[in-house]
Amino acid sequence: xxxxxxxxxxxxxxxxxxxxxxxxxxxxxxxxxxxxxxxxxxxxxxxxxxxxxxxxxxxxxxxxxxxxxxxxxxxxxxxxxxxxxxxxxxxxxxxxxxxxxxxxxxxxxxxxxxxxxxxxxxxxxxxxxxxxxxxxxxxxxxxxxxxxxxxxxxxxxxxxxxxxxxxxxxxxxxxxxxxxxxxxxxxxxxxxxxxxxxxxxxxxxxxxxxxxxxxxxxxxxxxxxxxxxxxxxxxxxxxxxxxxxxxxxxxxxxxxxxxxxxxxxxxxxxxxxxxxxxxxxxxxxxxxxxxxxxxxxxxxxxxxxxxxxxxxxxxxxxxxxxxxxxxxxxxxxxxxxxxxxxxxxxxxxxxxxxxxxxxxxxxxxxxxxxxxxxxxxxxxxxxxxxxxxxxxxxxx
Numbered sequence: 001x002x003x004x005x006x007x008x009x010x011x012x013x014x015x016x017x018x019x020x021x022x023x024x025x026x027x028x029x030x031x032x033x034x035x036x037x038x039x040x041x042x043x044x045x046x047x048x049x050x051x052x053x054x055x056x057x058x059x060x061x062x063x064x065x066x067x068x069x070x071x072x073x074x075x076x077x078x079x080x081x082x083x084x085x086x087x088x089x090x091x092x093x094x095x096x097x098x099x100x101x102x103x104x105x106x107x108x109x110x111x112x113x114x115x116x117x118x119x120x121x122x123x124x125x126x127x128x129x130x131x132x133x134x135x136x137x138x139x140x141x142x143x144x145x146x147x148x149x150x151x152x153x154x155x156x157x158x159x160x161x162x163x164x165x166x167x168x169x170x171x172x173x174x175x176x177x178x179x180x181x182x183x184x185x186x187x188x189x190x191x192x193x194x195x196x197x198x199x200x201x202x203x204x205x206x207x208x209x210x211x212x213x214x215x216x217x218x219x220x221x222x223x224x225x226x227x228x229x230x231x232x233x234x235x236x237x238x239x240x241x242x243x244x245x246x247x248x249x250x251x252x253x254x255x256x257x258x259x260x261x262x263x264x265x266x267x268x269x270x271x272x273x274x275x276x277x278x279x280x281x282x283x284x285x286x287x288x289x290x291x292x293x294x295x296x297x298x299x300x301x302x303x304x305x306x307x308x309x310x311x312x313x314x315x316x317x318x319x320x321x322x323x324x325x326x327x328x329x330x331x332x333x334x335x336x337x338x339x340x341x342x343x344x345x346x347x348x349x350x351x352x353x354x355x356x357x358x359x360x361x362x363x364x365x366x367x368x369x370x371x372x373x374x375x376x377x378x379x380x381x382x383x384x385x386x387x388x389x390x391x392x393x394x395x396x
Contacts, residue, residue, distance in 0.1 A: 047363065062359045063088070069354055071346035073262050084355050091351035092372055098268050098347065099334045099376075105273035106333065107326075110280025115310070117285050128281070136278035141339050143275055148267035148343040155263075158254055169248055175261040176248035185242035192235040193228070200224035217308075264345035268337070276333050283325045287318035319391050327384040331377050348372060 048058050063085030070080050074090040075097065116128035135143070152172050156162060161171035169176040200223075207218040236242065248258030291314050299309040341350035348369060356365045 058363065060364055062361050062364070065359075067355070068358065071351065072344065073265065073346055084359070087351055088348065088355065088368060091346060091348035094346055095334070095337045095340075095348045095372075096376070098265060098272070098337055098340065098345070101269050102272040102276065102333050103330055105269065106276035106280055106329070109273060109277035111284050113277060113281035114284025114288070117281060118288060132278045132281050135274055136282075140271065140275045140336055141342055144267060144271040144339060144343050147271045148263065151263040151267050158250065161250075161255075167247060169250075169255060171255075172263065173254065173260075174263055175266070176255045177259050177261075178245040178247050179257065179259045181244040181246055183242040183244060185239045188239060189232050189236050189242060193232040196228040196231040199227050199231075203227070262345075264340070264343050267343050268340050268345050272333055272336055275336075276329055279329050280326065283322055283329070284318075287322035288314055290321050291317050316391070320388070323384060323388045323391070327381060327388075330380050330384065334376055334380065335373065 064083050066081055067084045067087050068080060069087075070082075071078060071087060071090060073094065074087075075093045076086070076090050078087055078090050113128045113131055116124050117132065119125045119128070155170055155172040158171045158173055161169040161176075163169055167178055203218075203224055204220045207220040211217055246257045248255040248260075250256075295313055295317065296309055299313045300306075304312070337347050338349040340347040341353065352365045352369045356362055359365070
């Protein structure tokens with residue numbers, strides 16, 4: 001047998017390379033990669049040569065130059081003297097904030113609407129169906145303009161702003177609310193919050209293990225929320241409330257102080273979250289319908305209530321179907337923020353457009369935007385793929 005195997009190996013090694021299928025396949029792959037690389041190199045060289053001929057050398061030095069324009073909203077301090085790079089970074093933060101808030105709200109609304117579509121109550125199911133069909137068949141840009149105009153036109157002006165306990169003020173220039181001003185001992189409160197989160201996770205882990213072993217349920221959600229909120233609040237009271245609140249005050253033609261949620265941000269979040277929620281609702285509905293009805297009947301036979309059955313039996317199984325298409329919806333939320341410029345929200349796309357018009361550096365500006373969206377999309381995909389593997393069935 002050893003002589004036969006040695007003979008076969010020697011016979012295979014003696015075959016000419018152009019007759020070996022594996023070697024031919026490897027050579028073709030190398031050639032394809034080389035041709036693609038050569039084509040990309042030629043395109044880049046041609047682009048660099050054309051830019052030099054126009055007197056626009058390729059580089060990112062323009063990011064340090066003063067921008068000469070301001071943006072209406074930013075999470076970091078900016079002004080007319082801020083560099084272009086700082087304003088672009090501010091646009092990235094604005095995009096991330098709007099995307100994160102929209103994803104959270106869209107998920108909550110979408111799950112609720114998706115479950116309501118399966119309700120036995122005729123009115124609830126029909127209202128949920130009407131919401132889905134009406135929202136997802138109207139272009140997102142039209143909905144953003146609707147929410148923006150509704151926010152501007154329906155809310156009162158600044159001098160007639162609606163007041164809630166003289167703390168929160170609603171006007172067509174935004175929602176003004178108290179701003180927390182941390183004092184010296186505020187770090188201890190943050191530590192208490194961190195400790196509360198750790199304790200809540202430990203309780204959730206213990207409750208899940210206990211339920212798997214004994215079948216007994218523990219109110220981990222209520223207890224966890226109570227600890228996360230109660231522990232920092234107790235520490236804050238013991239320290240004499242190390243947080244002062246800056247209340248907005250009407251001075252001149254606008255409110256001064258406090259936090260403000262601009263109409264542009266509110267319209268963008270409302271538009272994107274309600275639009276995406278309609279698609280998420282259908283994903284949730286499809287995931288629940290994909291679970292065998294026998295699971296529900298078995299749960300009822302064990303004495304579980306409908307709400308408990310949905311939370312502990314149906315939803316955990318349907319997540320394996322729901323999560324993959326949900327990933328695409330989350331990616332769409334991030335990419336749909338490029339429509340924010342239509343309602344004057346200073347996202348990355350609008351700031352890049354202004355920078356391009358002022359500097360003429362089209363290649364560099366577009367490259368920055370493409371790399372940003374690519375990185376964010378890949379991070380979301382990696383997290384959702386990790387979560388999808390975590391909830392997948394493990395074969396034994």
